[in-house]
Amino acid sequence: MSTAYEQSGRTRQKQRTRNDLIAAARELITQGGSAPTVEEAAAAASISRTTAYRYFRSQAELLAAAHPEVELTSLLPAGSGDDPETRLLAVVGAFIEMLLKFEPQQRTMLRLSLEPSSQPDQLPLRQGRGIGWFEDALAPARDRLSEAAVHRLAIAVRSAVGIEALVWLVDVAGLSRDDAADVMLSSARAIVRAALSEGDDA
Secondary structure, eight states: OOOTTTTSSSHHHHHHHHHHHHHHHHHHHHTOSSOOOHHHHHHHTTOOHHHHHHHOSSHHHHHHHHSTTTTOSOOOOTTOOSOHHHHHHHHHHHHHHHHHHTHHHHHHHHHHHTSTTOOGGGOGGGTTHHHHHHHHHTGGGGGTSOHHHHHHHHHHHHHHSSHHHHHIIIIISOOOHHHHHHHHHHHHHHHHHHHHHHHHHO
16 A cells, blocks of 8 residues: 555655554554544654655555555465365464454454445455455365355355454354354354355255
8 A cells, every 4th residue: 555655765764654653553453442543643653643644644544554454365374275165264264363363453444344434445344355365265166166156155254254243243142252263163164065065966
């Protein structure tokens, strides 16, 4: 998400400033409360408000950059083999681990994504990254499922795994986070097995 401003002159210093703003935003999110504004992140990083806005024009841009998933293109471990279920569950496991590690940031992004004034193109939660990671894991299933079916399967898994599911399982159902993680993994396993079984029968 580098801007023209960051790409011209003293780029290393500018990258450090940008990283300081992102780190400050992540720390403020971890502390709880409302999502930090650009001004609040700037104050926490001891950076002037004017300078901060050269890097992030809005709160949404700042929070998107602070989201832990923003640079990841795949969650598939090396040597995962060609079995779609094994690959999918490995990715789901990594997805859940990251979800729990960065739960405060994930909850903040969820709250922001539900606001009527939010800008979907700037919010990682609305860009389908999880779906893309699950499709990547399910690539070997394309020999028995159509492209559309693989996409639907990835969507089905994502609907059962993520911050939305975690919030419901923990806050509403009253499960511990470990139990919630087990439920999400079991749901993903059941969904992928059913879909692959139907594909074999087609």
